[in-house]
Amino acid sequence: MKVLKRAPLENDPVPDLCRACKARHRGICGALDADQLAELSRRSHKQVVEAGKTLLDAEEPTTSYSNILAGVVKLSKMLPDGRQQIVGLQFAPDFVGRPFSPESSLKAEAVTATVLCTFPRNLLERMIEQSSGLEHRLYLQALAELDDARDLLLTLGRKTARERVATFLLMIARHTPKGEELEGEAESEAGFDLPLTRAEIADFLGLTIETVSRQLTKLKSSGVIRVEQNRRIRVPDMELLAAETGD
Amino acid sequence: MKVLKRAPLENDPVPDLCRACKARHRGICGALDADQLAELSRRSHKQVVEAGKTLLDAEEPTTSYSNILAGVVKLSKMLPDGRQQIVGLQFAPDFVGRPFSPESSLKAEAVTATVLCTFPRNLLERMIEQSSGLEHRLYLQALAELDDARDLLLTLGRKTARERVATFLLMIARHTPKGEELEGEAESEAGFDLPLTRAEIADFLGLTIETVSRQLTKLKSSGVIRVEQNRRIRVPDMELLAAETGD
DNA sequence: GAGGTTCCTTGATCCTGATCAACGCGTCAA
DNA sequence: TTGACGCGTTGATCAGGATCAAGGAACCTC
Numbered sequence: 001m002k003v004l005k006r007a008p009l010e011n012d013p014v015p016d017l018c019r020a021c022k023a024r025h026r027g028i029c030g031a032l033d034a035d036q037l038a039e040l041s042r043r044s045h046k047q048v049v050e051a052g053k054t055l056l057d058a059e060e061p062t063t064s065y066s067n068i069l070a071g072v073v074k075l076s077k078m079l080p081d082g083r084q085q086i087v088g089l090q091f092a093p094d095f096v097g098r099p100f101s102p103e104s105s106l107k108a109e110a111v112t113a114t115v116l117c118t119f120p121r122n123l124l125e126r127m128i129e130q131s132s133g134l135e136h137r138l139y140l141q142a143l144a145e146l147d148d149a150r151d152l153l154l155t156l157g158r159k160t161a162r163e164r165v166a167t168f169l170l171m172i173a174r175h176t177p178k179g180e181e182l183e184g185e186a187e188s189e190a191g192f193d194l195p196l197t198r199a200e201i202a203d204f205l206g207l208t209i210e211t212v213s214r215q216l217t218k219l220k221s222s223g224v225i226r227v228e229q230n231r232r233i234r235v236p237d238m239e240l241l242a243a244e245t246g247d
Numbered sequence: 248m249k250v251l252k253r254a255p256l257e258n259d260p261v262p263d264l265c266r267a268c269k270a271r272h273r274g275i276c277g278a279l280d281a282d283q284l285a286e287l288s289r290r291s292h293k294q295v296v297e298a299g300k301t302l303l304d305a306e307e308p309t310t311s312y313s314n315i316l317a318g319v320v321k322l323s324k325m326l327p328d329g330r331q332q333i334v335g336l337q338f339a340p341d342f343v344g345r346p347f348s349p350e351s352s353l354k355a356e357a358v359t360a361t362v363l364c365t366f367p368r369n370l371l372e373r374m375i376e377q378s379s380g381l382e383h384r385l386y387l388q389a390l391a392e393l394d395d396a397r398d399l400l401l402t403l404g405r406k407t408a409r410e411r412v413a414t415f416l417l418m419i420a421r422h423t424p425k426g427e428e429l430e431g432e433a434e435s436e437a438g439f440d441l442p443l444t445r446a447e448i449a450d451f452l453g454l455t456i457e458t459v460s461r462q463l464t465k466l467k468s469s470g471v472i473r474v475e476q477n478r479r480i481r482v483p484d485m486e487l488l489a490a491e492t493g494d
Numbered sequence: 495g496a497g498g499t500t501c502c503t504t505g506a507t508c509c510t511g512a513t514c515a516a517c518g519c520g521t522c523a524a
Numbered sequence: 525t526t527g528a529c530g531c532g533t534t535g536a537t538c539a540g541g542a543t544c545a546a547g548g549a550a551c552c553t554c
Contacts, residue, residue: 077401079494085404087397100387105394132379139386140347146389147352149396150334154324156403157332157453161541198502206404211541213503229550230502247326408511445532458511460533477532 018044018117028067028095031133040127044119049110055096056108064118065097071114072195075106076203086204087152088145091175095141099125112195156206159246164205165215166244169225169233173241191234219244268293268316268364275314275342278380287374291366296357302343303355311365312344318361319442322353323450333451334399335392338422342388346372359442403453406493411452412462413491416472416480420488438481466491 018029019041029037046069049055055073056062073096075088087106090096096116098104128135155167176192196204202212219225224241226234235241265276266288276284293316296302302320303309320343322335334353337343343363345351375382402414423439443451449459466472471488473481482488 075397077397079401079405081493083405083493085401087400098390100390106397132382135379135382135386139382139389142386142389142393143345143347146393146396149393149400150322150324150353153334153396153399153403154326154332156400157450158326158330197500203404208542209502210504210543214541217503246328246330444530455512456532457513457534461511464533 028134028137031137032127032131036127036131036134040119040123043123044117046115046117048113048115051110051112051114053110053114054107055110055116056098056104056106058105058107059103061103062097062101062121064121065095065099065124066116066118068092068094068096069115069117071116072111073108073114074111074196074200074204075108077106084203085206086200088149089171089175089204095138097121097124099128099138111200152204154247161205161207161211162215162218162244163246164207165201165212165219166224166241167246168201168205169219169235170238170241170245172233173235173238188238189234189236190238191232194231194233265291265364268314268362275381275384278384279374279378283374283378283381287366287370290370291364293362293364295360295362298357298359298361300357300361301354302357302363303345303351303353305352305354306350308350309344309348309368311368312342312346312371313363313365315339315341315343316362316364318363319358320355320361321358321443321447321451322355324353331450332453333447335396336418336422336451342385344368344371346375346385358447399451401494408452408454408458409462409465409491410493411454412448412459412466413471413488414493415448415452416466416482417485417488417492419480420482420485435485436481436483437485438479441478441480 018037029040032040055066058077068090070092073090073094074086075090076084076086078084089111090108092115096108098106128138155164159167172194173190173192194201198209198212201207202209205212216225216227219241220227223236224244226236228234265284268291276287279287302313305324315337317339320337320341321333322337323331323333325331336358337355339362343355345353375385402411406414419441420437420439441448445456445459448454449456452459454462463472463474466488467474471482471484471491473483475481
């Protein structure tokens with residue numbers, strides 16, 4: 001769990017792997033030179049966190065950032081009276097954090113068991129100043145997150161409950177890596193597991209638990225999806241699901 | 248309207264002003280060295296566009312970016328059946344464009360008469376490669392836009408119609424520069440003009456025209472705001488308005 | 495195996511905001 | 525002057541999704 005205090009090896013066979021987590025920080029490591037990578041490796045640590053673990057808290061000073069190696073992280077905002085909205089979902093190999101702001105205005109929380117490589121905030125911000133490649137990677141991710149957020153805005157502002165649920169299912173299907181799909185698929189049937197509970201899906205889509213549940217039931221009886229043991233979804237025909245999203 | 252073909256002057260008294268629009272591209276020019284600024288100036292042109300003018304179109308290849316010098320620009324997305332959602336509002340001195348994507352997934356349109364300084368897309372993308380300072384400025388703006396988008400997600404996902412309208416009014420109030428406020432204010436009364444029509448406010452808030460109109464009427468009869476000639480809003484007590492936003 | 499807890503589904507009812515419709519007002523052109 | 529048009533308001537009604545309520549299934553712990 002703690003840092004590997006290994007000195008940088010000039011002849012390291014895999015010089016672009018973080019030595020702490022033994023993985024390539026896609027989007028981070030690739031932009032660093034050997035010295036920077038060595039320093040980042042020294043001050044990173046790999047951790048496996050369980051579902052529900054808070055990574056960043058709103059109104060709390062941020063002390064560390066992470067890269068997601070596996071798992072799903074939700075970003076959420078809350079109103080004083082407790083109403084909650086999930087404003088983003090992040091998957092490997094996303095970077096988790098809000099650079100250049102002493103505190104995040106949102107909460108980042110592991111949705112599933114999640115593998116992270118974590119490093120100090122001020123180290124990253126120093127490296128950004130040194131390495132324009134690093135900032136470029138982060139900029140590209142911010143632009144991608146902005147695109148995602150605006151897609152979700154369209155969903156929340158203008159789509160019906162059924163369209164929202166279909167949009168969500170399609171999004172998760174697209175984030176399920178090939179090879180992690182479920183077995184035993186007839187023809188080109190797609191299958192995946194939902195990483196979120198019904199309550200979380202509701203908080204993502206601006207709906208209630210009951211509405212999410214009912215819309216899933218309706219999509220099931222329309223033959224668009226099959227649902228097995230709550231979390232497991234099968235989609236006989238992706239086109240059919242896509243036709244339900246409204247766009 | 249067209250470019251000023253002036254050679255860079257070493258002893259220019261205001262070297263950080265774009266020579267085309269005679270303004271500082273806040274967020275852009277400040278990050279450039281003298282040569283870059285000269286080139287940008289040469290290939291920029293200042294233009295005044297009227298309300299409704301499209302700056303960027305969804306699914307169309309992007310050929311130019313702009314800085315807003317004055318006015319308001321809306322970013323919107325549309326569903327095939329015509330439902331529309333405004334996913335962002337931009338004010339001076341924002342940069343308008345989506346770097347590193349050949350085409351935008353959204354439409355950018357002037358909401359009011361707007362003054363722009365416009366330059367070719369590929370020039371900017373080349374300068375980003377040369378100047379890490381420039382990319383840093385753009386990254387900061389993208390992060391700010393991301394924060395805005397996520398605030399709006401909370402509004403669309405979890406707030407009531409009344410809260411949404413109050414949130415919108417407060418946002419416009421905050422974007423009205425001091426000094427451009429309306430005259431004749433008793434005590435610390437705030438006043439401003441709405442840059443958007445009711446239909447645009449509705450598209451921003453995920454509501455209908457009628458609901459926006461009714462909620463404005465209700466805020467008026469509650470004494471939170473006064474409305475003069477449709478577009479002019481006065482807020483006797485900002486705290487009272489803020490208390491209506493839900494956060 | 496009893497009871498608790500979490501997660502999910504389903505039914506009944508309610509209510510917020512959408513929809514449909516009419517009208518007022520200002521502007522512009524014929 | 526007249527009518528058309530854009531913009532906004534208001535009223536009547538409707539409906540989609542929220543709320544309230546109950547219960548089932550899986551998984552704990554004791």
